Amino acid sequence: MxxxxxxxxxxxxxxxxxxxxxxxxxxxxxxxxxxxxxxxxxxxxxxxxxxxxxxxxxxxxxxxxxxxxxxxxxxxxxxxxxxxxxxxxxxxxxxxxxxxxxxxxxxxxxxxxxxxxxxxxxxxxxxxxxxxxxxxxxxxxxxxxxxxxxxxxxPVDSHRTHALELTDRYFDTDLSNLTVVYDAIHGSGRGITDELLESAGATVIRHRCDRDPTFGGNAPEPNPETLAELPGIVDAHDADLGIANDGDADRITVCTPDRGVLSGHLLFATIYEALLGDASVTGSAIRTVSTTFLIDRIADMHGTEVHEVPVGFKWIADGMATYNGLFGGEESGGFTIDGHIGTKDGVLVALLAAAVASSEPIDSRLDRLFETYGEIHADKVSVDCPDEQKDAVISSLEAELPDIVAGQSVVDTVSLDGYKLLLEDGSWILIRPSGTEPKMRLYAETPTSGRLESLLDAGSELIVAHREQEC
Missing domain, CATH: 3.40.120.10 (Alpha-D-Glucose-1,6-Bisphosphate, subunit A, domain 3)
Known part of the structure; x- marks a missing residue:
C-alpha cells in the first residue's frame, strides 16, 4: 500500500x-x-x-x-x-x-x-x-x-450565495461597470465562476468554457504560457480584466490590460492592500515561504503582521485560524479570506478580484503599490528530480549551503520548507521539493528586473549539482 x-x-x-x-x-x-x-x-x-x-x-x-x-x-x-x-x-x-x-x-x-x-x-x-x-x-x-x-x-447555489455575501462584507459587489474575460481552460470552473461574475452584474466574455478532458493537450495551470492568448482577448474586447482558473478552480490568475498575466504575488498584494484600504478592516496576512515580501511591507505600513508558513494550503489554513488572519495565500494563486473555509477558492477570489478592479483598475493599484512599497520581480522554475532523490538533494544542500548566490552574499536562511536563501540586496531564492510531481521547485524574487534571470540560473545550477551528487 x-x-x-x-x-x-x-x-x-x-x-x-x-x-x-x-x-x-x-x-x-x-x-x-x-x-x-x-x-x-x-x-x-x-x-x-x-x-x-x-x-x-x-x-x-x-x-x-x-x-x-x-x-x-x-x-x-x-x-x-x-x-x-x-x-x-x-x-x-x-x-x-x-x-x-x-x-x-x-x-x-x-x-x-x-x-x-x-x-x-x-x-x-x-x-x-x-x-x-x-x-x-x-x-x-x-x-x-x-x-x-x-x-x-x-452545491453551486449555496456557494454562490455565500461568495456574494462574503465579498459584500468588504467590497461593493455591483460589477455592472466591469467587462471580464473568463478562461476556464476547459476545466470545472466553466459555468460556475463566469455565472458568479454575471450574477454580480459583470459582462463576461467566455474563453475555453467547454469541457475538454485533455485541457487542449496542456496542463490546466493558469500560468503565462497556458494563458498566452488571454491578453489579446482582453485587448480585443476592451475588457477591464481577464480571469482564469486552474482545472479544479481552486486557484486563480488575473490578466490586466497593461501588464498582461499577473503573478500570484501581485494579485495577493493587490487584494490585501485593497482590504486594508478600508479603515474598519484590519488583520494579518498568512503567506507561504515562497510568496513575496511585498506583503510584509504592506502589512507593516498598515500596522499589522505577516505570518510565514510552509508551502501547502493546509499550512495557510492553520495560520488563518491560529493568527486570526484576514487574507491568506500563496504565489501559485491559491487564496482564502476571513469568514470563508480553510480551502483555497479560485471561484470566490475571482469575485473578490473583480470587485477590487471595479472600484479601481488593478493596473492603477499596482502603480501605486510599486511607488509606495517598491517593485518586485519574481518567477519560479522546476528542475527534474526523481521522488526518491528529493530528500537526499535537500540534505546535501543543507550540508553545503552557499555563502554567495549570483554575486550576492547570503545574509540569512529560512528552513521552513526546503531552503530559502536571503541575499544582501533584498533578493532571495527558495529551493524545495515538489509535493505533487518528480521535480524540485526553485523560486526567486528581486527588486531589480535584471537580476531575476541570474538568480534562477544560479539556483538551478545548485539543484543540478546536488542532484548529481546523489546519482
Whole structure:
C-alpha cells in the first residue's frame, strides 16, 4: 500500500497507477479513518463525493461513492464535475463528515488523484493524511442492509450565495461597470465562476468554457504560457480584466490590460492592500515561504503582521485560524479570506478580484503599490528530480549551503520548507521539493528586473549539482 501516498494536494498519480483498484482502496482508507479514528457514525454524517473534468474522474467518483456507501455512509455525489472549493464549502454548509474529490488540480491530463476534505473543510494536515494512508486497504464487504444511499446533489447555489455575501462584507459587489474575460481552460470552473461574475452584474466574455478532458493537450495551470492568448482577448474586447482558473478552480490568475498575466504575488498584494484600504478592516496576512515580501511591507505600513508558513494550503489554513488572519495565500494563486473555509477558492477570489478592479483598475493599484512599497520581480522554475532523490538533494544542500548566490552574499536562511536563501540586496531564492510531481521547485524574487534571470540560473545550477551528487 506504500505506493499510495498523500502529498501536498492529496494522492496524485499517472494513469498506470490511478486504477479502479487503487481508487477503491483509498475510499476504504477514508471510510475506516472516519469511523475508527474520528468516531463518525456512518448513519448520522453523510460524505460528499465530487470530481473534476478529467476523463477518468466521473467513474472514479462513482467507485468512491460505492465504497463509502458499502461502509454505511449516505453519499452525496455531485451531478457534474465541479470546482473543488464549491464541494469543500458544502462540507460545512451541510455539516458533513467530509468530502472526497477526484482531481489532479493543475497537473497534466495524464494525472488524476483523490483529495480528502475533513469535516471542518480545512485542507487536510499530515496527521489526517497519515492516518488515511495507514488505513488504505481493499474494500470491506458489509451486509447489504447496512449499506448507505447514493444520491445526486448540486452545491453551486449555496456557494454562490455565500461568495456574494462574503465579498459584500468588504467590497461593493455591483460589477455592472466591469467587462471580464473568463478562461476556464476547459476545466470545472466553466459555468460556475463566469455565472458568479454575471450574477454580480459583470459582462463576461467566455474563453475555453467547454469541457475538454485533455485541457487542449496542456496542463490546466493558469500560468503565462497556458494563458498566452488571454491578453489579446482582453485587448480585443476592451475588457477591464481577464480571469482564469486552474482545472479544479481552486486557484486563480488575473490578466490586466497593461501588464498582461499577473503573478500570484501581485494579485495577493493587490487584494490585501485593497482590504486594508478600508479603515474598519484590519488583520494579518498568512503567506507561504515562497510568496513575496511585498506583503510584509504592506502589512507593516498598515500596522499589522505577516505570518510565514510552509508551502501547502493546509499550512495557510492553520495560520488563518491560529493568527486570526484576514487574507491568506500563496504565489501559485491559491487564496482564502476571513469568514470563508480553510480551502483555497479560485471561484470566490475571482469575485473578490473583480470587485477590487471595479472600484479601481488593478493596473492603477499596482502603480501605486510599486511607488509606495517598491517593485518586485519574481518567477519560479522546476528542475527534474526523481521522488526518491528529493530528500537526499535537500540534505546535501543543507550540508553545503552557499555563502554567495549570483554575486550576492547570503545574509540569512529560512528552513521552513526546503531552503530559502536571503541575499544582501533584498533578493532571495527558495529551493524545495515538489509535493505533487518528480521535480524540485526553485523560486526567486528581486527588486531589480535584471537580476531575476541570474538568480534562477544560479539556483538551478545548485539543484543540478546536488542532484548529481546523489546519482
Amino acid at each position: 506504500s505506493r499510495i501516498a498523500f502529498g501536498t494536494g492529496g494522492w496524485r498519480a499517472t494513469r498506470e497507477r490511478f486504477t479502479d483498484e487503487n481508487v477503491r482502496m483509498v475510499g476504504q482508507g477514508v471510510a475506516t479513518y472516519l469511523t475508527e479514528t474520528q468516531g463518525v457514525e456512518p448513519s448520522e454524517k453523510p460524505v460528499a463525493v465530487g470530481y473534476d473534468a478529467r476523463e477518468t474522474s466521473a467513474d472514479a467518483a462513482a467507485s468512491l461513492a460505492d465504497v463509502l456507501s458499502s461502509n454505511g455512509f449516505d453519499v452525496l455525489l455531485t451531478n457534474r464535475d465541479l470546482p473543488t472549493p464549491v464541494i469543500a464549502y458544502s462540507v460545512v454548509n451541510r455539516d458533513l463528515a467530509g468530502a472526497l474529490i477526484v482531481t489532479a488540480s493543475h497537473n497534466p491530463p495524464e494525472y488524476n488523484g483523490v483529495k480528502f476534505v475533513p469535516g471542518d473543510a480545512k485542507s487536510a494536515v499530515p496527521s489526517i493524511t497519515d492516518a488515511i494512508e495507514a488505513h488504505i486497504a481493499p474494500p470491506k464487504v458489509f451486509p447489504e442492509e447496512k449499506h448507505g444511499t447514493v444520491s445526486r446533489f448540486n
